[in-house]
Amino acid sequence: MKNLACWEIMNCHDEACVARTMPEKECWEIVAELEDYRAGFNICADCLVYVVKSGSVVLSDQEIAVMATNKACVLAN
Numbered sequence: 001m002k003n004l005a006c007w008e009i010m011n012c013h014d015e016a017c018v019a020r021t022m023p024e025k026e027c028w029e030i031v032a033e034l035e036d037y038r039a040g041f042n043i044c045a046d047c048l049v050y051v052v053k054s055g056s057v058v059l060s061d062q063e064i065a066v067m068a069t070n071k072a073c074v075l076a077n
Contacts, residue, residue, distance in 0.1 A: 006049045006075075019075050026053060027075055 001009055006019050006027040014020075019027045028044035044050045051059065 001052045009049050
């Protein structure tokens with residue numbers, strides 16, 4: 001999963017998502033550049049994409065499965 005794009009991990013079909021226009025950046029880097037509430041609340045730290053790609057959190061397969069069912073992309077409109 002670590003090599004997948006955020007939209008692949010989140011099963012996102014929003015072709016207009018800003019993350020798709022900047023595939024060289026991680027989605028949390030894009031959020032950090034936005035000048036709105038998302039960057040201020042550090043909401044990406046709880047996102048499945050961040051957890052999987054950062055490698056800084058160790059979760060069991062069961063915990064990842066639970067997170068995957070509760071996914072909501074912060075970049076989605």
